[in-house]
Amino acid sequence: DAGITQSPRYKITETGRQVTLMCHQTWSHSYMFWYRQDLGHGLRLIYYSAAADITDKGEVPDGYVVSRSKTENFPLTLESATRSQTSVYFCASSEPGRPQHFGDGTRLSIL
Amino acid sequence: AQSVTQPDIHITVSEGASLELRCNYSYGATPYLFWYVQSPGQGLQLLLKYFSGDTLVQGIKGFEAEFKRSQSSFNLRKPSVHWSDAAEYFCAVGETSGTYKYIFGTGTRLKVLA
Numbered sequence: 001d002a003g004i005t006q007s008p009r010y011k012i013t014e015t016g017r018q019v020t021l022m023c024h025q026t027w028s029h030s031y032m033f034w035y036r037q038d039l040g041h042g043l044r045l046i047y048y049s050a051a052a053d054i055t056d057k058g059e060v061p062d063g064y065v066v067s068r069s070k071t072e073n074f075p076l077t078l079e080s081a082t083r084s085q086t087s088v089y090f091c092a093s094s095e096p097g098r099p100q101h102f103g104d105g106t107r108l109s110i111l
Numbered sequence: 112a113q114s115v116t117q118p119d120i121h122i123t124v125s126e127g128a129s130l131e132l133r134c135n136y137s138y139g140a141t142p143y144l145f146w147y148v149q150s151p152g153q154g155l156q157l158l159l160k161y162f163s164g165d166t167l168v169q170g171i172k173g174f175e176a177e178f179k180r181s182q183s184s185f186n187l188r189k190p191s192v193h194w195s196d197a198a199e200y201f202c203a204v205g206e207t208s209g210t211y212k213y214i215f216g217t218g219t220r221l222k223v224l225a
Contacts, residue, residue, distance in 0.1 A: 031211060042201060042217040043155075048210065058212065090154060096211050097162075099145060102154035 003027075006091050006103035013081055014111050021076045021106050023091030029101075031094045032074040034058075034066065036087040037105070043090065049074055081110045113138050115204050117216035124192050125224045132187040132219050134202030143205035144185040145213070146176055150198045158200075161185065172196070197223045 004025040013019050023032065030051050035043040045058030047066040055066050063085060065077045074093075078085055088107050092100040114137045124130055136142065143162055147155040159170025166178040176187045185202060202216040 033212075035215075040217060043213075043215040045212060048212060050210070056210070092155075094211065097143065097205070097207065099157050099160050100213060101157075102147075104152075104154045 004091060004093055004101055004103040006089075006106050008106060009104065010107050012109045012111065015081055015083060017081050019078045019081055019108070021078075021089055021091075021108070023074045023076070023103060025072055025074075025091075025093040025101075027093060027101070028071055029093035029095050030071070031096060031100075032068065033092040033094075033100060034064075034074065034076045035090045035092065036060065036085075037090060038087050046076065046089075078108075083110050086110045113142075113204060113206075113214050115202055115214050115216040117200075117202055117219050119219045120217070121220050121222065123222040123224060126194050127191050130187075130189045130192045130196070130221070132200050132202075132221070134185045134187065134216060136183050136185065136202075136204045136214075138183075138204055140207065141180065143207055144176075144178060145203040145205060146170065146174070146185070146187045147201045147203065148172075148198045149201065149218075155201060158187070192221075192223055194223045194225060197221055 007022045033048045034046040044060050049055045049068045052071050090105045091103045094100040116135045145160050146158040149155050161178045199218045199220045201218045203213045
């Protein structure tokens, strides 16, 4: 089925570990986005990508790395996880100027 | 700076009552405007969008929103709330060129009383 899939749905890890969150979309949308959702903050943009091999920082990029070698995939890596990165992470995709479509999220806990 | 304000963190209404969720924005021009709904443990679902034209837009699940340029507002309304409408609602402003990024409000959590 067409859509946007995030994996894993739940992840528990320890501080200092590297963790990668996966995002895959089947629409061939050019734009992809990573947000984190925290109580009282709504959704904040971490990174976004306008096309394969084109990425840029959002509002809260520190501690995160992204890549986009293929249009359909947009992984988010926490290189050395910290407790402040405990959050729910959402991936989204869209065509330029069109509504964004969201995945179901990854709930990440860092102990 | 661009921003979105949802002044009500929590709203409680009785089933069958009318609903209005407020959204105010700050943007240099007329932005794209969106309302999303999020049920617990789920992603965000688009309720409705405003790009241009008619300032009263209809969405799914019986929701509507009105864009008021003079007030920089895009309030969400529903004439009669159902228990299944209990969720969190997010207003978002979308850039109309360049990066097409969204700025989200902090959300309004709706509780519906039987």
